[in-house]
Amino acid sequence: MDDGFRGLSLTNTLxxxxxxxxxxDWRLGEVAEADRRVRLYVCGPTVYDFAHIGNAxxxxxxxxxxxxxxHLYGAEVVVYARNITDVDDxxxxxxxxxxxxxxxNEAIARVTEGTAAQFxxxxxxxxxxxxxxxPRATAFVTPRADGLPDMVGMIxxxxxxxxxxxxxxxxxxxxxxxxxxxxxxxxxLDEQQAGARVAVEAHKRDPADFVLWKLSSEGExxxxxxxxxxxxxWHIECSVMSAAYLGETFDIHGGGLDLIFPHHENEIxxxxxxxxxxxxxxxWMHNGFLQVEGRKMSKSEGNFITIADVLETDTVGGRxxxxxxxxxxxxxxxxxxxxxxxxxxxxxxxxELDRWERxxxxxxxxxxxxxxxxxxxxxSDDLGISGAIARVHQLFDEGAVPAALAxxxxxxxxxxxxxxxxxxxxxxxxxxxxxxKARDFAAADAIRAELTERGIMLKDxxxxxxxxxxxxxxxxx
Numbered sequence: 001m002d003d004g005f006r007g008l009s010l011t012n013t014l015x016x017x018x019x020x021x022x023x024x025d026w027r028l029g030e031v032a033e034a035d036r037r038v039r040l041y042v043c044g045p046t047v048y049d050f051a052h053i054g055n056a057x058x059x060x061x062x063x064x065x066x067x068x069x070x071h072l073y074g075a076e077v078v079v080y081a082r083n084i085t086d087v088d089d090x091x092x093x094x095x096x097x098x099x100x101x102x103x104x105n106e107a108i109a110r111v112t113e114g115t116a117a118q119f120x121x122x123x124x125x126x127x128x129x130x131x132x133x134x135p136r137a138t139a140f141v142t143p144r145a146d147g148l149p150d151m152v153g154m155i156x157x158x159x160x161x162x163x164x165x166x167x168x169x170x171x172x173x174x175x176x177x178x179x180x181x182x183x184x185x186x187x188x189l190d191e192q193q194a195g196a197r198v199a200v201e202a203h204k205r206d207p208a209d210f211v212l213w214k215l216s217s218e219g220e221x222x223x224x225x226x227x228x229x230x231x232x233x234w235h236i237e238c239s240v241m242s243a244a245y246l247g248e249t250f251d252i253h254g255g256g257l258d259l260i261f262p263h264h265e266n267e268i269x270x271x272x273x274x275x276x277x278x279x280x281x282x283x284w285m286h287n288g289f290l291q292v293e294g295r296k297m298s299k300s301e302g303n304f305i306t307i308a309d310v311l312e313t314d315t316v317g318g319r320x321x322x323x324x325x326x327x328x329x330x331x332x333x334x335x336x337x338x339x340x341x342x343x344x345x346x347x348x349x350x351x352e353l354d355r356w357e358r359x360x361x362x363x364x365x366x367x368x369x370x371x372x373x374x375x376x377x378x379x380s381d382d383l384g385i386s387g388a389i390a391r392v393h394q395l396f397d398e399g400a401v402p403a404a405l406a407x408x409x410x411x412x413x414x415x416x417x418x419x420x421x422x423x424x425x426x427x428x429x430x431x432x433x434x435x436x437k438a439r440d441f442a443a444a445d446a447i448r449a450e451l452t453e454r455g456i457m458l459k460d461x462x463x464x465x466x467x468x469x470x471x472x473x474x475x476x477x
Contacts, residue, residue, distance in 0.1 A: 006072040013284040039250035046085040047115035050306040082131040122307040125323035127412040136236040148244040162436040163273040168203030173214040197453035235266035237406040253281035325349040331385040357415040369402030
C-alpha cells in the first residue's frame with residue numbers, strides 16, 4: 001500500500017523532532033487516489049512597506065520545498081497557498097503618512113497595490129514560483145458568494161462554542177478555553193507574558209487573550225458585522241484563508257521563527273476550536289533569523305535593506321545583484337539556522353554561479369538530465385540544501401553536467417539562464433547606438449560606463465548581412 005512516503009523527512013516545530021513526511025491524503029486513505037493532494041501554507045507579507053531582505057528567506061526556503069514536493073508527488077498534486085495581508089494598522093498609518101491629501105481608503109489602496117506589486121517583482125527576480133493560491137485578507141472578511149470560509153463566520157462559530165467573548169468594543173479569543181494552548185511554542189499559559197501584538201487591557205479575562213474583531217472609527221477601514229463596523233485581528237486572517245484553500249487540517253504550515261508566538265500559536269487555537277479538530281497543520285516548519293554583516297537588521301542600526309535595494313539599486317556594494325546570487329546565498333545556510341547576509345557571501349555566490357556557467361558552457365552536452373540521487377537524498381533530509389549544493393560541485397567536477405544542471409533546476413537555479421533586460425535599459429542601449437552613429441562618442445561612452453556599473457557588458461560588432469553597427473550584451477554577475 002502506498003502510504004505517501006517519498007524519502008522526505010522534515011523537522012516539525014510542534015514535536016521538535018525530525019520525522020518521515022507522509023501526506024494526510026495518503027496516510028489516512030480517505031481520499032481517492034486521483035483526488036489526493038499535498039497541502040502547504042506559508043504566511044505572506046503585510047503590504048505596508050517593501051519586503052526587506054529577511055522576508056526573502058522564507059519565500060526562498062518554502063519555494064524550494066514547493067519545488068521538491070512537486071518533484072516527489074507531481075506538480076498537479078501539490079497545492080501551495082501564501083497570503084497577502086492587506087488590512088492592518090501599519091497599513092493605515094503608512095497610508096496617512098504617504099498620502100495625507102487622499103481619503104483614507106484610497107490612500108490604503110495606493111499603499112497596498114504598490115507594495116504588493118513590488119513584492120511580486122522581488123520574488124520573481126529571486127526565481128520563486130507563483131503559489132497555487134495567493135488570497136488577500138480583505139477578500140475574506142465577510143461572507144463570500146462562493147461559500148468559502150470568511151472571518152466573520154469563523155468568529156461567530158468561536159463565540160457560539162464558548163471560545164470567544166465580547167468586551168471593550170472587541171471580540172477576543174479566550175485562551176483558557178483551549179487546554180492545549182501553548183503547545184507549538186512550548187509555553188505554559190500561566191507563565192506566558194502577552195505577545196508583542198497583544199495589548200494587556202482591563203477588559204481581557206486573561207492577558208494572553210487576543211483580538212478577533214475590533215471596532216473601526218469613522219475614518220478607519222471597516223466592514224459591517226454582528227458586533228458593529230470594524231476589522232479583523234491579525235491572526236484570524238490566516239486561519240480563514242488556509243481553511244479556504246487547504247481544508248480544516250492540512251499537511252505543512254511554514255513561516256519565520258518570529259511567527260511561532262503569538263501568530264502561529266493563535267492560528268492553531270482559532271482553527272482547532274472553530275473546526276473541532278486536533279490539529280490545524282500536521283507539520284510546522286520555521287526558518288531562522290537573518291542578520292546583516294553580523295548585526296541585527298534595523299533602521300536604527302542603519303542596516304535595513306530591502307530586497308529591491310539589493311536587486312534594483314546600488315545600495316549594497318555599489319552595484320545591482322542578480323536574484324539568483326541572493327537565492328544561492330540564502331540556500332547555503334540550513335533553513336533552521338540563523339544566517340548572516342554579507343557582501344562577501346554575495347560575492348562568493350556570484351563566483352559559484354560564474355564557475356557553474358563556465359563549466360556548463362564548456363561541456364559538450366549542457367542539456368539538463370535528471371536530478372542526481374545523492375543530491376535528492378541530501379535535499380530530502382530536512383531540506384539539506386547546503387549538502388545538496390556540495391553534491392552539485394562534485395557533479396561538475398566529475399563532468400556530470402546534465403545531472404548537475406537538473407539538480408540546480410530543482411533548486412530554482414539555472415546558470416545558463418538568459419536574462420531579459422527591462423525596457424528602460426534596452427532604450428539606453430538603443431540611445432548609445434544612436435550616439436555612436438552621430439559620432440557623439442563621449443555620450444556613448446558615458447552610457448556604456450553606466451551599464452557596466454550595473455553588470456551589463458556591451459559588445460559592438462557589424463551585422464554580417466548589412467554591415468551596419470550592432471550591439472549585443474551579456475550580464476556579468
